[in-house]
Amino acid sequence: MDSYEERESSPMFRDCPRFEELKDKISSELFEVNGRVSTLRQFTESLSRFLDNSDIDVNANVVQNINKKALTNIEVVNELLKNVNEDVKEIDNIEDSELDKPQIIARDKLIRDSRFSIQESQTAQQQFSKIIKSINAEARGKLNEEQNWTALLQEDEESHQTNNDNTAQRQVNFVIEREPINNEEFAYQQRLIQERDEEITNIERGITELNGIFKDLGAVITHQGMMVDNIEANIYSAVENTAGASQELNKANRMQKRSSRYCLYFLMILVVMLILMILIVI
Numbered sequence: 001m002d003s004y005e006e007r008e009s010s011p012m013f014r015d016c017p018r019f020e021e022l023k024d025k026i027s028s029e030l031f032e033v034n035g036r037v038s039t040l041r042q043f044t045e046s047l048s049r050f051l052d053n054s055d056i057d058v059n060a061n062v063v064q065n066i067n068k069k070a071l072t073n074i075e076v077v078n079e080l081l082k083n084v085n086e087d088v089k090e091i092d093n094i095e096d097s098e099l100d101k102p103q104i105i106a107r108d109k110l111i112r113d114s115r116f117s118i119q120e121s122q123t124a125q126q127q128f129s130k131i132i133k134s135i136n137a138e139a140r141g142k143l144n145e146e147q148n149w150t151a152l153l154q155e156d157e158e159s160h161q162t163n164n165d166n167t168a169q170r171q172v173n174f175v176i177e178r179e180p181i182n183n184e185e186f187a188y189q190q191r192l193i194q195e196r197d198e199e200i201t202n203i204e205r206g207i208t209e210l211n212g213i214f215k216d217l218g219a220v221i222t223h224q225g226m227m228v229d230n231i232e233a234n235i236y237s238a239v240e241n242t243a244g245a246s247q248e249l250n251k252a253n254r255m256q257k258r259s260s261r262y263c264l265y266f267l268m269i270l271v272v273m274l275i276l277m278i279l280i281v282i
Contacts, residue, residue, distance in 0.1 A: 016098045019107070022091040026110050029084050033117050036077045037124045043070040044128045051134055063135065064192070070128055071199055077121055078206045084114050085213045092220050108221070115217040122210050129203045136196050143189050 043066050050063055088111055096104060 016094065016103065019091060019094055019099060019103055022087050022094075023106060023110060026084055026087045026091065026114065029080050029087070030113055030117050033077055033080050033084070033121065036073050036080075037117070037121050040070055040073050040077070040124045040128060043073070044124070044131050047128075047131045047135065051131065051138065054138075067132065067196070067199075071203075074125055074128070074203060074206065078210065081118055081121060081210060081213060084117075085216065088114050088217060088220065111217060111220050115214060115221060118210050118214045118217065122207050122214070125203055125207050125210075129200050129207075132196055132200055132203075136193050136200070139189065139193055143186065143193070 046066055047063060091107055091110065094107075099107070
């Protein structure tokens with residue numbers, strides 16, 4: 001009981017439930033953010049493989065499904081990071097006098113981890129946005145090619161009545177080799193491209209917002225970093241002072257032993273002189 005009371009009254013220990021609550025909350029949020037960022041990277045790699053292998057058309061449904069999941073993932077991550085930013089601001093506003101040194105150092109680490117997670121999220125979203133832009137560019141190019149091909153076939157059909165049999169045979173070959181895209185499919189592909197363009201704009205807007213949070217946390221880190229540096233300097237100073245005090249104690253101990261030895265020699269001399277005086281008197 002006495003040791004507990006001493007701990008409670010000691011300046012080295014602080015009882016701040018809100019700090020512990022925020023610390024656990026931020027740690028949990030960062031854990032989920034990091035997991036989702038890893039998943040987003042996997043989505044990006046899958047889309048990149050489809051793009052490299054020119055399988056976008058063949059796996060159009062798979063690509064669209066991955067795209068939707070990735071966008072949901074990004075929305076959740078951005079909301080989590082906004083929550084992290086608010087929690088970090090709150091934990092940063094807790095007075096240092098309410099925290100002990102380990103808690104101040106833990107707070108600094110949390111803020112640095114938050115900033116790192118934001119940076120990783122930005123990078124992952126930029127990579128995903130880049131892949132979607134490439135997919136859109138390829139889809140737009142193929143759509144234009146299909147449109148030109150359809151226009152060419154229409155011209156062949158119009159000139160079929162006046163051209164010779166060779167031209168008619170060439171038209172048949174065209175139809176066999178490649179079916180023209182119908183208006184409904186063309187409109188659907190155009191709509192997908194437009195939707196992805198809008199999604200890219202939203203992603204880039206979110207990246208800009210994250211960059212603002214990243215800068216805010218940078219200012220907090222500068223402030224907390226100076227404080228932690230002071231704490232570490234005080235710790236090192238305390239260690240040095242302790243070492244110096246230990247040396248002084250050892251020195252005093254040696255001097256005490258030396259002094260005790262001299263006292264013993266002096267006492268022995270006095271005893272010998274006393275004995276000699278007694279013998280002379282007798």
